Structures are given as C-alpha cells and as structure tokens.
Amino acid sequence: MSPLTVRAVRAYLPDAGGGADYHDQPAGHWIDDHIASPMAKYAEYRASRQSFGLHLLGTVVVEVEASDGTVGFAPTTGGEPAAWIVENHLAKLVEGAPVTELERIWDRMFLSTLHYGRKGLALNAISGVDLALWDLAGKLRGEPVHALLGGAVRDELVFYATGPRPDVARDLGFIGGKVPLRHGPAEGEAGIARTVAALAQLRDAVGPEFWLMLDCWMSLDVRHAARLAHALDAVGLRWLEEPLLPDDYWGHAALRKRLPAGMLLSSGEHEATRYGFRLLLELGAVDILQPDVGWCGGLTELLKISALADAHGALVVPHGSSVYSYHFVATRHNSPFAEFLMMHPDGTEVVPMFRPLLLDEPVPRGGRLAVSELDRPGFGVRLDPSCELRRPYRRPSP
Numbered sequence: 059m060s061p062l063t064v065r066a067v068r069a070y071l072p073d074a075g076g077g078a079d080y081h082d083q084p085a086g087h088w089i090d091d092h093i094a095s096p097m098a099k100y101a102e103y104r105a106s107r108q109s110f111g112l113h114l115l116g117t118v119v120v121e122v123e124a125s126d127g128t129v130g131f132a133p134t135t136g137g138e139p140a141a142w143i144v145e146n147h148l149a150k151l152v153e154g155a156p157v158t159e160l161e162r163i164w165d166r167m168f169l170s171t172l173h174y175g176r177k178g179l180a181l182n183a184i185s186g187v188d189l190a191l192w193d194l195a196g197k198l199r200g201e202p203v204h205a206l207l208g209g210a211v212r213d214e215l216v217f218y219a220t221g222p223r224p225d226v227a228r229d230l231g232f233i234g235g236k237v238p239l240r241h242g243p244a245e246g247e248a249g250i251a252r253t254v255a256a257l258a259q260l261r262d263a264v265g266p267e268f269w270l271m272l273d274c275w276m277s278l279d280v281r282h283a284a285r286l287a288h289a290l291d292a293v294g295l296r297w298l299e300e301p302l303l304p305d306d307y308w309g310h311a312a313l314r315k316r317l318p319a320g321m322l323l324s325s326g327e328h329e330a331t332r333y334g335f336r337l338l339l340e341l342g343a344v345d346i347l348q349p350d351v352g353w354c355g356g357l358t359e360l361l362k363i364s365a366l367a368d369a370h371g372a373l374v375v376p377h378g379s380s381v382y383s384y385h386f387v388a389t390r391h392n393s394p395f396a397e398f399l400m401m402h403p404d405g406t407e408v409v410p411m412f413r414p415l416l417l418d419e420p421v422p423r424g425g426r427l428a429v430s431e432l433d434r435p436g437f438g439v440r441l442d443p444s445c446e447l448r449r450p451y452r453r454p455s456p
C-alpha cells in the first residue's frame with residue numbers, strides 16, 4: 059500500500075477575536091490594562107498594548123489533509139500574513155510529502171524560509187503546520203500526541219495561573235500566580251514604588267507559601283530590573299519573567315547574577331528554534347525556559363529545545379498554549395508544571411484559553427489536569443463550527 063501523503067495544506071482565519079492570539083480581546087480585558095511593554099517609553103502607548111498593535115495579527119488555523127482524507131489542524135498567532143506564508147510558500151514544500159516525515163518537512167520549511175524567517179512570523183507559520191502534522195499523526199494512529207512522544211511521565215499536570223488575581227488563583231487550586239508588571243522604567247521610582255506596594259498587598263492576600271511571579275514582558279533594562287528585583291526582595295518572587303528585550307541574551311545573563319538570592323529568571327516566549335535557546339542556555343541567562351510551541355517552531359523543534367535545556371539542568375515550562383503544550387509537558391521530566399492563562403476578562407474564572415475557537419478544550423480543575431483527559435487522538439480538540447473561518451489565499455485543490 060503506498061504511504062499516505064499530505065494532499066492539501068490550508069490556512070484559515072477565524073472571524074472572531076481571541077483563539078490562539080489571546081491578546082485580541084475586547085476593551086476592558088485585564089490583558090490590555092496598563093501592562094508594561096517596551097513601547098511604554100512612549101506615553102501615548104502606555105495604557106494599552108493594543109494601542110501599538112499587539113492584537114493585530116490575530117489567529118491563523120492551519121489544516122493538513124492526508125491522502126485518505128484525514129485532517130489534522132492547529133491554531134497559532136499569525137493571522138493573514140501567516141496564512142499567506144502557509145498557502146503560498148510552506149504548502150509547496152509540504153503537499154505531496156509522506157505524512158510520517160515530520161523531521162524532513164520541518165527541515166525544508168525552516169531552511170526554505172531562512173531568508174525571511176529564523177524567528178517571528180515565519181516560525182509561527184512553521185509551528186502551525188508542524189502542530190497540524192502532529193495532530194494528523196495522532197488521528198491516523200488513533201493515539202493522543204503524548205503517546206507519540208514516548209508517553210506520560212506523570213499522571214496529572216499542575217498549573218500556575220497568569221492573570222491579575224493570584225488570590226483567586228490560589229483559591230482555585232493553582233500552585234502559583236503570575237501577574238503582569240504595570241509600571242516600566244519610564245515611570246521611574248514612582249513606578250517601582252507602585253509595583254512594590256501592589257506586590258506586597260498580593261503577598262499579604264495569598265500568604266507566604268503561594269508562588270508569586272512577575273511578568274515584565276520585555277519592558278525593562280538591566281539597571282531598572284535589578285533595582286526593581288531588590289525592591290521586591292521581601293515579596294519572595296518565585297521568578298522574574300522576560301525583563302529585557304529577547305535579543306539581549308547578554309543582559310539576561312548579567313541580570314541573573316544580580317538578582318536577590320532565591321529569585322529565578324525566566325524567559326523565552328518570544329524566542330525561536332534550538333539556536334536561540336542554545337544562546338540563552340550557554341550564556342547562563344535563565345533558570346526557566348518558556349518557549350511557546352506555536353511560535354518557537356512547533357513540537358518538532360520544542361523537543362530539541364527541551365533536550366538541550368535538560369542537558370543544561372534548565373526547566374522548560376512552555377508559555378501558555380493550551381493543549382498544544384499540555385501533551386508535551388505530560389511527557390517531559392524537566393517540565394514539572396505548566397502555565398494557564400486566565401482569559402476571563404477579569405481573570406476570576408477558569409475558561410478555555412483558546413475560546414471561542416475549540417470544542418473539547420480541557421481546562422485545569424483545582425489547578426490540575428489529569429493526563430487521561432488528553433486521551434483522544436491527536437491533540438484531542440475540534441474546531442467549533444460556530445466559529446466562522448475564511449480562507450483568504452484559497453488555491454485550487456491539488
């Protein structure tokens with residue numbers, strides 16, 4: 059019997075916001091409420107990250123159809139430009155390939171886009187195709203992706219929650235709460251004082267044992283980050299996250315040496331491929347790597363990043379990406395917990411992270427998720443038919 063091949067690759071855009079581009083939310087959502095960013099040095103862009111376009115790309119849904127009609131899919135961030143890359147470039151390299159050749163397909167997608175890729179949008183597009191191929195592989199075998207990855211090393215996943223209410227996260231059973239930094243260097247000492255007061259209040263609310271983390275979303279410089287970290291020493295932060303520009307590997311390494319004892323440094327959600335993460339590891343820049351499986355190159359690349367990190371004794375706790383990272387976390391010894399992004403508008407309820415895109419999207423209950431809840435073929439989720447999709451770069455069927 060001839061091997062199954064990829065018959066078609068398609069890229070769709072949902073008509074609704076949210077989904078994989080979870081920053082694409084209506085006004086008033088906590089995730090766009092005065093959160094520090096590199097653009098906050100410009101006062102007009104300080105109150106909202108949407109004001110400088112953080113939400114503009116939107117979600118892209120990639121489908122890969124096998125020659126027997128089976129379809130795998132995955133969403134990621136990238137919107138219409140990513141759809142163009144998938145339909146007008148990557149599809150040329152993927153259509154006709156045996157569905158089992160994920161490594162060779164990945165290599166061809168990465169090498170053929172080097173002249174405009176390496177990181178960012180092109181790697182988001184490659185990640186979407188790669189994740190859709192893993193979903194297809196599971197569906198063809200009738201196995202959940204975690205089984206294809208060598209099987210679970212734990213029976214349940216435990217989660218920390220990212221959002222504005224770590225007090226609610228604690229009551230919901232999460233192991234920790236990560237809050238966004240709101241005041242960057244442009245707000246000077248007054249900004250530091252406001253952050254210290256807010257975090258001290260949160261520490262009082264959650265008690266001494268509950269993990270508290272601060273996500274700085276690339277907004278600081280080494281000097282300000284070191285000053286802020288020491289001002290927060292009494293709060294007992296578990297880690298300081300992504301304080302500097304992602305390309306400032308050297309700054310991360312210098313800052314890590316200047317943090318208070320016991321405060322870890324995490325980064326990586328805007329990094330891509332084993333090459334970028336190798337630089338973070340070899341410079342001793344981070345304690346915890348946080349690749350996003352929809353942005354770093356997909357699951358095929360995340361496995362390489364994970365093995366490299368493991369050899370360096372670093373943890374890999376993927377940036378919130380719903381089921382697309384849960385199957386991975388379930389199977390990796392150096393991924394002891396996972397992130398859950400609280401996408402409810404005020405962060406007080408657990409709702410599916412990629413809503414309104416998916417059906418059967420599992421969510422933590424009591425801050426935990428049994429691996430058995432992932433035991434459906436592929437990534438175990440379906441597209442919600444009520445979420446309209448359009449295909450802007452439709453090509454004639456092969």
Ligand SMILES: C[C@H](O)[C@H](O)[C@@H](O)[C@@H](O)C(=O)O
Nearest residue numbers: 089093220238273275378399
């Ligand atoms: C909450 C943070 O500001 C980001 O919006 C979030 O997407 C990311 O940095 C995270 O770690 O979840």
Ligand SMILES: [Mg+2]
Nearest residue numbers: 273299300327
């Ligand atoms: Mg982050």
